[in-house]
Amino acid sequence: MNFEYLCRPLEHRMSRRQWLGGVAGAAVGALGLGGLAQPAVAQELKKKHRQVLFIWLDGGISQLESWDPKPNTQFGGPFRAIPTSVPGIHISELLPKTARQMHHLALVRSLCTKDNSHSAGVARIQRGDPKNRGVTYPYFGSAVAKLLGPGDSGLPPYVWVKPGSGGFVYQDAGFLGPRYGAVAFGDGKPPENLLLNPALTEADDEARNALRMKLDRRYAERRRKEWTEANSYVFDMAAQLRKQARLFDPSTLPPRDVERYGTHEFGRHMLLARRLLEAGVTFVKVNSYGWDTHGDNFNGHLSMVPKVDQAFAAMIEDLKDRGMLDNVLVIMMSEFGRTPRINGHVGRDHWPEAWSLVMAGCGLKRGVVVGKTNERGTHVTTEEHDIGHMFHTWFQALGINPKEHSYDNGGQPLPIAHEDCHAVTELLA
Amino acid sequence: MALLARAAVPLALLALAVASRADQPLHARIDALIAAKADGRPTAAPAADAEFLRRAYLDLAGRIPSVQEARDFLADPAPDKRAKVIDRLLDSPDYPRRMQELFHVMLMERLGDHPEWTRYLQKSFEANKPWDQMAREILNPITEDESLQGAAFFYTKRLENFGQNPVDYPGLTRDVGRLFLGKDLRCAECHDHIFIAEYKQEDFQGLFAIYRNTVLVDPKKPAVGEQLMTKKLEYSSVFRKVPKSTGPRIPGGKEIEIPVLKKGEEYVKPPDRKTRFPGIPRFSPLAELAKQLPTASNPAFSRNIVNRLWFILMGRGLVHPLDLHHAENPPSHPELLDLLAKEFVEHRFDIKWLLRELALSQTYQRSSVLPEGVKELPPESFLVANEKRLSAEQLLASMLEATGMRERVLGNKGTAEAARAKFVKAFANPEREPEEEFNPSLKAALFVLNDDLVLSWLTPQPGNLIDRLSKLEDSQVAEELYLSVLTRRPTVEEQAEVADYLHKNASRRAVALGHLAWALLASTEFCVNH
Numbered sequence: 039m040n041f042e043y044l045c046r047p048l049e050h051r052m053s054r055r056q057w058l059g060g061v062a063g064a065a066v067g068a069l070g071l072g073g074l075a076q077p078a079v080a081q082e083l084k085k086k087h088r089q090v091l092f093i094w095l096d097g098g099i100s101q102l103e104s105w106d107p108k109p110n111t112q113f114g115g116p117f118r119a120i121p122t123s124v125p126g127i128h129i130s131e132l133l134p135k136t137a138r139q140m141h142h143l144a145l146v147r148s149l150c151t152k153d154n155s156h157s158a159g160v161a162r163i164q165r166g167d168p169k170n171r172g173v174t175y176p177y178f179g180s181a182v183a184k185l186l187g188p189g190d191s192g193l194p195p196y197v198w199v200k201p202g203s204g205g206f207v208y209q210d211a212g213f214l215g216p217r218y219g220a221v222a223f224g225d226g227k228p229p230e231n232l233l234l235n236p237a238l239t240e241a242d243d244e245a246r247n248a249l250r251m252k253l254d255r256r257y258a259e260r261r262r263k264e265w266t267e268a269n270s271y272v273f274d275m276a277a278q279l280r281k282q283a284r285l286f287d288p289s290t291l292p293p294r295d296v297e298r299y300g301t302h303e304f305g306r307h308m309l310l311a312r313r314l315l316e317a318g319v320t321f322v323k324v325n326s327y328g329w330d331t332h333g334d335n336f337n338g339h340l341s342m343v344p345k346v347d348q349a350f351a352a353m354i355e356d357l358k359d360r361g362m363l364d365n366v367l368v369i370m371m372s373e374f375g376r377t378p379r380i381n382g383h384v385g386r387d388h389w390p391e392a393w394s395l396v397m398a399g400c401g402l403k404r405g406v407v408v409g410k411t412n413e414r415g416t417h418v419t420t421e422e423h424d425i426g427h428m429f430h431t432w433f434q435a436l437g438i439n440p441k442e443h444s445y446d447n448g449g450q451p452l453p454i455a456h457e458d459c460h461a462v463t464e465l466l467a
Numbered sequence: 468m469a470l471l472a473r474a475a476v477p478l479a480l481l482a483l484a485v486a487s488r489a490d491q492p493l494h495a496r497i498d499a500l501i502a503a504k505a506d507g508r509p510t511a512a513p514a515a516d517a518e519f520l521r522r523a524y525l526d527l528a529g530r531i532p533s534v535q536e537a538r539d540f541l542a543d544p545a546p547d548k549r550a551k552v553i554d555r556l557l558d559s560p561d562y563p564r565r566m567q568e569l570f571h572v573m574l575m576e577r578l579g580d581h582p583e584w585t586r587y588l589q590k591s592f593e594a595n596k597p598w599d600q601m602a603r604e605i606l607n608p609i610t611e612d613e614s615l616q617g618a619a620f621f622y623t624k625r626l627e628n629f630g631q632n633p634v635d636y637p638g639l640t641r642d643v644g645r646l647f648l649g650k651d652l653r654c655a656e657c658h659d660h661i662f663i664a665e666y667k668q669e670d671f672q673g674l675f676a677i678y679r680n681t682v683l684v685d686p687k688k689p690a691v692g693e694q695l696m697t698k699k700l701e702y703s704s705v706f707r708k709v710p711k712s713t714g715p716r717i718p719g720g721k722e723i724e725i726p727v728l729k730k731g732e733e734y735v736k737p738p739d740r741k742t743r744f745p746g747i748p749r750f751s752p753l754a755e756l757a758k759q760l761p762t763a764s765n766p767a768f769s770r771n772i773v774n775r776l777w778f779i780l781m782g783r784g785l786v787h788p789l790d791l792h793h794a795e796n797p798p799s800h801p802e803l804l805d806l807l808a809k810e811f812v813e814h815r816f817d818i819k820w821l822l823r824e825l826a827l828s829q830t831y832q833r834s835s836v837l838p839e840g841v842k843e844l845p846p847e848s849f850l851v852a853n854e855k856r857l858s859a860e861q862l863l864a865s866m867l868e869a870t871g872m873r874e875r876v877l878g879n880k881g882t883a884e885a886a887r888a889k890f891v892k893a894f895a896n897p898e899r900e901p902e903e904e905f906n907p908s909l910k911a912a913l914f915v916l917n918d919d920l921v922l923s924w925l926t927p928q929p930g931n932l933i934d935r936l937s938k939l940e941d942s943q944v945a946e947e948l949y950l951s952v953l954t955r956r957p958t959v960e961e962q963a964e965v966a967d968y969l970h971k972n973a974s975r976r977a978v979a980l981g982h983l984a985w986a987l988l989a990s991t992e993f994c995v996n997h
Contacts, residue, residue: 172657206909230913231917232917235919243916246985246989250985252964252986254992256960256961260836260839261854261997262843266991270991271907272908273916275909
């Protein structure tokens with residue numbers, strides 16, 4: 039029996055009252071870095087602010103049309119494999135630009151996960167499939183927001199660039215609490231009410247806020263300070279975020295970058311993501327939808343993969359040029375791969391048994407491939423890797439040891455990654 | 468009362484001497500028990516009239532007082548004016564509305580809303596229904612009685628499917644434990660709670676047996692039904708895989724025997740496949756639960772509600788967190804919790820009576836300003852008033868009162884609904900998050916900063932705050948502004964600040980007035996109940 043990570047609300051047996059009294063400013067603490075069991079992580083890492091770019095190809099990109107091509111085999115499909123900048127590594131011909139960046143990348147071809155439905159799979163994968171302990175685990179973005187903190191940028195730590203509507207997606211945060219949820223920029227647009235109301239000038243806004251702050255100072259003089267601090271913090275964050283409003287102004291984009299990333303949606307969103315990373319956001323997620331190619335898989339990938347290729351390769355190039363690849367962990371993946379077997383609609387279905395993802399940057403080896411599938415691409419022939427292994431690897435790459443650090447869910451210690459999994463050391467630099 | 472308040476220190480000592488005598492009113496006994504645990508620590512001064520008034524309005528009427536109500540109260544020389552205003556508020560139409568909003572947020576935790584549920588709560592508080600009766604109606608909703616139909620919403624909202632997820636029966640079980648008994652049995656779903664000896668897996672499973680058996684009857688209106696229960700629920704601990712079983716049972720109670728009924732006699736009303744009517748079984752575990760749970764003989768039931776009512780007025784539970792009543796998380800003032808529970812039962816679960824007693828206490832009427840030279844007094848000492856979070860509903864009602872826009876916005880159903888929706892979106896917690904702690908968010912700040920709605924209330928419209936202010940001399944503005952928004956008179960410094968700002972912006976006075984009023988609305992002083 040291993041009780042270590044079961045419900046163990048320490049505050050139930052210790053004095054919960056005292057415990058909470060100590061963080062009377064819970065709001066303040068949690069808005070900042072907050073109650074890690076070992077609060078030092080963020081401090082340790084502060085010197086080199088680490089960041090994550092997480093690209094999510096929703097619906098499931100086909101590994102056979104991207105990172106693990108099997109040309110001229112039973113299920114290989116019509117596309118060829120091409121050589122890359124790393125001798126011996128071949129990827130799909132749909133990714134020519136990325137092929138030239140291969141020496142910066144790390145491929146994993148040995149993913150073997152469990153869920154083959156989207157609704158369960160998306161959440162399961164992004165939460166790292168922890169053991170069920172009756173709590174909802176955070177998505178990777180919320181986890182990183184909690185563990186690494188917001189840095190000095192004054193920007194929210196977890197920003198999500200996605201097609202469609204935006205808003206505050208607190209659900210991602212699970213038990214960490216709503217403040218670790220995502221601030222979503224729907225279609226790359228800023229959150230509601232971010233921009234100054236047109237009835238006000240900058241000078242007006244400054245003047246009214248100066249009046250507000252005077253009132254707050256007086257109010258806090260002889261009261262517990264935490265409430266005023268917590269309230270001021272969100273106003274400060276709003277002001278900081280608004281200072282970055284130029285990020286949302288397309289006229290400030292260099293035309294050459296627009297062309298390199300592509301004028302399509304994914305290209306625009308990736309370029310915004312680069313600017314958010316440059317501005318210091320800890321975790322940027324970019325979503326691309328429409329990868330669930332049960333029908334017409336090959337034409338679908340023929341039209342979509344080159345867009346990903348263009349923007350992804352441009353991103354890697356830019357991060358490298360700016361010296362950011364040492365600090366930014368880049369991950370591009372889906373909830374599962376696609377069946378090798380081609381169905382009656384010339385499509386590929388869901389396949390969690392053997393699939394691939396691509397990574398680059400912070401803490402990782404460059405120009406490597408880990409894992410192998412059999413000749414027909416149906417199963418993994420090397421060690422199988424579940425999403426838990428990836429979470430361990432990513433946390434390690436970011437300098438967080440999942441064996442040493444755990445979450446503190448109101449006294450209940452919870453592991454940050456599945457305790458039956460481990461990091462894939464062949465990937466770590 | 469005012470006399471007591473003015474002479475708080477010597478009288479507190481006196482009260483200590485006569486500690487909590489049974490012939491005293493409850494509010495005096497509360498003060499004696501709080502004073503008895505002061506341990507020589509300093510006590511905050513009594514709240515000034517203005518501070519008291521704002522607090523009492525927010526707590527009992529769910530809004531700040533109008534500028535006229537504030538002026539009248541401050542000018543009233545009567546020594547018993549505080550007690551009078553408490554009684555007036557408890558009898559006002561604001562009180563049932565405030566209670567309806569408060570209990571809605573507490574019981575539904577922003578899961579959803581239903582007009583029948585709102586009506587049920589509103590009518591119940593208008594009639595000052597005893598809490599045991601309300602709990603019975605909510606825990607065993609009688610679908611046939613139309614006036615009580617809304618009570619079923621507590622169950623039906625929780626019995627809905629959420630997306631592709633199965634019905635969250637464990638969640639419903641947990642919520643009943645938390646909200647009606649003050650016990651979060653979550654950890655006991657899969658095993659006896661490891662560190663809370665008294666939270667047993669059989670407690671969770673006995674309650675779960677009752678809820679696993681419930682069904683939605685009609686997707687359109689709140690109505691809950693039960694399936695035929697013929698056998699016990701089987702379960703086992705994740706540690707010791709020993710099979711166990713239990714019939715319906717309330718935590719700490721006796722297992723209820725499942726009767727063996729003859730075929731054909733199981734139903735009062737048999738099911739009908741055609742109309743999808745699930746039938747009404749003769750044996751109703753919900754009815755058994757309603758007989759046993761909300762009763763004077765179940766101490767957890769009364770201790771939970773008095774602790775929650777205490778929290779609502781005092782900003783912190785005697786047992787805190789509110790849903791962790793157990794031996795190793797004792798109340799800060801054990802005798803006081805016993806006393807409140809006992810008196811509440813003796814007064815037939817009368818919520819209004821208890822709120823009145825709490826509000827009359829010196830403990831309630833203390834200032835939230837720390838005593839001179841004191842940096843910190845623990846919130847559970849109740850020696851200084853604890854600040855309290857304002858709900859989205861309280862903020863809306865208060866901003867409307869402050870800006871003089873109440874009639875204009877609430878007078879029209881469409882604008883009222885739209886404003887409410889915006890405020891809930893901006894200020895409420897996400898669903899299933901109890902709204903107990905102060906929780907400012909970026910979303911709320913952006914709303915206050917830039918949303919058209921509040922800013923539009925700060926433009927001159929006939930009779931509203933800015934309109935009134937624009938007709939006053941510069942030197943008179945501060946008093947009207949501060950009294951309207953913050954329910955207090957401005958300090959000399961603040962008066963000078965206002966006059967100075969108006970002087971600098973003389974060419975655009977209405978705009979400047981808007982900025983001044985906005986700063987007050989956005990301040991921490993406005994957005995908490997202190």
